[in-house]
Amino acid sequence: MIQIIQDGFNDIFSRFFRLRPIRLVLYITHRCNSRCIMCSIWKEKVEKELFFDDYKMLFSNDFLKRIRYVTISGGEACLRNDLAEIIGLLIKNNPKIKKINLATNALNPNLTTPQIKKVGEVLKDKNIKFVIQISVDALDETDDKIRGISNASSKILLTIDQLKDMQKIYPFLKLSLVCLIQPLNITKLDSMLNYFLKENVDFLFTVVTYSKSYYENLDTDAIRFNNTQRGIAIKFLEKLSLNNSYNIGKRFLYYELAEMLKGKKQKRGCPMLRENLALESDGRVIPCINTEPLFYGNIKDNSLSRIWRNRKTRDTIFQIRKEFCPNCMSACGISILNVSWFWLKSFLKDF
Ligand code: SF4
Numbered sequence: 001m002i003q004i005i006q007d008g009f010n011d012i013f014s015r016f017f018r019l020r021p022i023r024l025v026l027y028i029t030h031r032c033n034s035r036c037i038m039c040s041i042w043k044e045k046v047e048k049e050l051f052f053d054d055y056k057m058l059f060s061n062d063f064l065k066r067i068r069y070v071t072i073s074g075g076e077a078c079l080r081n082d083l084a085e086i087i088g089l090l091i092k093n094n095p096k097i098k099k100i101n102l103a104t105n106a107l108n109p110n111l112t113t114p115q116i117k118k119v120g121e122v123l124k125d126k127n128i129k130f131v132i133q134i135s136v137d138a139l140d141e142t143d144d145k146i147r148g149i150s151n152a153s154s155k156i157l158l159t160i161d162q163l164k165d166m167q168k169i170y171p172f173l174k175l176s177l178v179c180l181i182q183p184l185n186i187t188k189l190d191s192m193l194n195y196f197l198k199e200n201v202d203f204l205f206t207v208v209t210y211s212k213s214y215y216e217n218l219d220t221d222a223i224r225f226n227n228t229q230r231g232i233a234i235k236f237l238e239k240l241s242l243n244n245s246y247n248i249g250k251r252f253l254y255y256e257l258a259e260m261l262k263g264k265k266q267k268r269g270c271p272m273l274r275e276n277l278a279l280e281s282d283g284r285v286i287p288c289i290n291t292e293p294l295f296y297g298n299i300k301d302n303s304l305s306r307i308w309r310n311r312k313t314r315d316t317i318f319q320i321r322k323e324f325c326p327n328c329m330s331a332c333g334i335s336i337l338n339v340s341w342f343w344l345k346s347f348l349k350d351f
């Protein structure tokens, strides 16, 4: 509860003052072992990646001392051999960290499971929640088409089983399954929901996003909804948003995504530009992945505090709020204030 109040105050004050970030997002590699239809990262020739010593210098920076939440992603984050060491360094230098999310495609159980085990050892007895976010978009050959990998879903399900076993050793390890709604799986959404409920795990539905630079998927016709598919997605999301048994933040997200699919503008009050420091694998500090190639600066050329507060950053934020945020369907963040407003409206309606 204290944490929610603290985050709420941060949400309010960060609207008026450029406070130091409380969330850190690390895209630690662009290498990926998947071949997803909605993303082109795997086609990149990765040349520049921060070294362990770069992270060592970064994490010892006092500028990051307010960080409470960390997300680690890629590419496929588990492809970094030094993943556990990077996390170890991070928590050693930043004692306020309460939660670490790690996103993985889970397509290779022989890669993901041992990597998570190593991180589990590092986080043991540290009182930090460790959430593994796994993408599961379908449970049959549809997932092969989405991932571009044969037997994709059976590989992912095997990884999930192994991680569930691991929870007996590391009870602080939690699973969160994410289904990306897109044309290819539009007829599978109810079966995905039933699967998540049967597995009794945390889950989230998001909607495919289009980006010029990060996913490089603007020209991929297979991920564009036709009217019928859009209608199915809207109905499904509305159904989720009305379900009182789900977390209010998620219900707000589902409501918002459904409204945006109908053509409305974003109202989540996404805190990415105010509270998050997002670092690309080559050292660029970026506003968020949806706005690449825009970036604030590079930690190799400038100090974090200068990058966070300089004129270029202010101008970039202004540009993003105007040009990108109103139509952004990414589930990157939701303002606590906006969720509270949504809760109040739902409460009064039910009353
Ligand atoms: S969406 Fe994720 S798993 Fe798929 S290719 Fe891109 S980075 Fe890899």
Ligand code: SF4
Residues within 6 Å of the ligand: 266, 270, 271, 272, 273, 287, 288, 289, 290, 291, 320, 324, 325, 326, 328, 329, 330, 332, 333
């Ligand atoms: S709304 Fe979208 S584009 Fe805007 S900051 Fe958030 S994630 Fe980025």
